[in-house]
Amino acid sequence: MVFTPETWPIAANMLSFGNTTPDGTPLLDAPAATWRAQLDEVAGLGFTYVDPTDAWVSIGELSAPRFAEFVDAVAASGLAVASISTTRRSVVDATDGERFCEIGHTIIDRAPELGAGIVNFGFMQALTPAQARAGWFWLEDGHVDPPDDSPVRDLAVERIQELARHGAEVGVEISLEMYEDTFLGTPDRAIRFLKDVDMPNVGLNPDLGNLVRLHREIEDIPTMFAKVLPHTNFWHIKNYLRDIDPATGAYATAPVPLVMGIVNYRRHIREAIAAGFTGPFVCEHYGSDSLGVAAINREYIRDVLRSVPRETS
């Protein structure tokens, strides 16, 4: 399936709505009208696609009638769905991994009805209390996956294979999100994991914004993209300013629109297209007016797509 710059799926992530209503009701239990109002706000910003992440409404946990309501709400908003992202629900979570895996299967089952051709999995886990208290959660250390020779990783590979086999049956791809300190924490680890999974409907989500915002040394950004873009089938895209003060060692990073952060997305989107990328983009942004920045980023991505010489697009 080939998209034009105008039709390419570029979705809003619903993260900024949280997972409860202002009065504390889980969105999972909220009336469809609540979902609809939030979807309408997104559509009002010019979005044509939405990624219904489980950090908003966990569709794998809705009853069948409630899922039908959900499908109706999305349809009524006029938004299309190309992808469904899961987050902080590692399928090898020590306590809930099996349950998260089950929910993943339900999401894969339900993806086609929403029109989604791809489901995103990652190995980051619930925020630690220190992360939840921090100004930005990435300023504190979070969950760390064991080394790559650990049996936990073998289980992770197996469960992703199992999800991918299910995906293949219903025409759904799997994308694996890069995230610090997980099995997909660096390009090399991510590619190794992908190779161990070794299934044609599995690729990477090179969400390197997760890395460039960290207050620690990182690998060279263009080199990281050069490694992972050929394996990319989905893209959580976000950007950050990044500076380090040599005298004190203090880092400073902050979320900003794609055009102005440290990652040169004009270059890397063009490289991705040249490498054959045809997957959906999902605009994520933390803090600030996430939706407003996501809308700016959507237009930026379309502009960059328009700039790609025709023969390679």
Added chain:
Amino acid sequence: MVFTPETWPIAANMLSFGNTTPDGTPLLDAPAATWRAQLDEVAGLGFTYVDPTDAWVSIGELSAPRFAEFVDAVAASGLAVASISTTRRSVVDATDGERFCEIGHTIIDRAPELGAGIVNFGFMQALTPAQARAGWFWLEDGHVDPPDDSPVRDLAVERIQELARHGAEVGVEISLEMYEDTFLGTPDRAIRFLKDVDMPNVGLNPDLGNLVRLHREIEDIPTMFAKVLPHTNFWHIKNYLRDIDPATGAYATAPVPLVMGIVNYRRHIREAIAAGFTGPFVCEHYGSDSLGVAAINREYIRDVLRSVPRETS
């Protein structure tokens, strides 16, 4: 009075012009043509409203004929005035408080002729020498008001009541600006002060940009807005990036356009409207091209206002 997103008063603050001409003449003594050229520059950026702050031309200190010239200059520029802000002129300033209070009365008297329905007062005082030397004045400690059980605060409450009574006579509201280390330095202190004033034509100016730029710990931003938005009748609006380096404790903050700073103004403007806010916005911005950023912010605010579902606007 109800505004549409297109007519809502969103003013430029004139702060960036300073209070002297390039050759050092106080703007107070400058010919009306100088004021006019600056107002024209603002109008040229698409502004329809201006806030003639006393940090630019202190209209409470103009002679009657000069004030008439001022009114003419504003009219000739095509700009409307919805509000007049005073700044760093605490009515309980140890030296000049009484005089500042007098000037405040003159401003209230003159507000209707300019079309202004609201006058803003705050308790920040003149910059200290260290603040004046600093890269950004907020990086150094400034004036600190005494605790809330101080007789100075009693006097502050009295003087604001006196100004508010005067305002009520001429149809002018009073807004009290939140500013660190003053009687309005936190949401709780601000609400307490407002309750002690206890007059229907007095409200808060939730200028939380003053707080989020500080290199110190701050309260949770959404919680602060939840407290003060129901009491808001005027809004100095500005945004900042904000980061902290955990290893060194170094903060980094910087003024940026509304859409991309740490405060989610899309959310908080919508909450304010839902809570009944109908007052003017004033776009402030320090450093950089303040006017250019203010113009960007004006369009941003209109966009957010347009996004508010009709039944609540």
Added chain:
Amino acid sequence: MVFTPETWPIAANMLSFGNTTPDGTPLLDAPAATWRAQLDEVAGLGFTYVDPTDAWVSIGELSAPRFAEFVDAVAASGLAVASISTTRRSVVDATDGERFCEIGHTIIDRAPELGAGIVNFGFMQALTPAQARAGWFWLEDGHVDPPDDSPVRDLAVERIQELARHGAEVGVEISLEMYEDTFLGTPDRAIRFLKDVDMPNVGLNPDLGNLVRLHREIEDIPTMFAKVLPHTNFWHIKNYLRDIDPATGAYATAPVPLVMGIVNYRRHIREAIAAGFTGPFVCEHYGSDSLGVAAINREYIRDVLRSVPRETS
């Protein structure tokens, strides 16, 4: 020659393309089609002018037939050339100064054929290994010119005079780029250098972005511009956020679009025009999507030029 805001030369710098192709071939040896594709990308972003800096394709080192190909490639892209910038090729470089001076002469000879009326020289030298490794090269100390009473500076003045005499013969101006720790490292040093050169076709390039990004104390920005704008004949223009944490002494700076960095370019461009500036602007930007930001900056500069009252433009 007088420009309108629409026709004023505002060029893209080609720095972001580097000086090699992805496979490592020097762009100097690349086929003209490679140059053309990069020029087309720039033109596609709405640029009408390009500055063919020697950090991209060093036109002073092309053979005559290759230079003819280069001229054709530029013409075919539809881009005009108003200026040619050299960078990190000090004419008093201990090893290569004489050679760089020779190349400078060739550039001056070739400038008219490209339509360029100005060639930019500076005294910064090759990046040190530490600079090359740093997150941003300006975070590490680079080349330091000797004091102004050094014979090396006498030689520098002589060589610039020699280049300027050559320029005068072919109708080309020389601009001297301000850069930290060089003979043009501060406004005072820059003006002193210019006075010692003392030739009518030589002026300054007030590239103060080079200074404001540094993690060290800097002079007051408006004061610096007041000194150098009257001597300005060319302008590498870029902006940065800039903050310092008083408790730790940590600086944080980051490249951002012109409108939002610490330098108030609206003010300083208007001052430059009032002081008689009629030279080209070149939009530089490091890191991130340099070209995308440059395109945003180009439109910003045109907007500011449009805002200049007619009598002074």
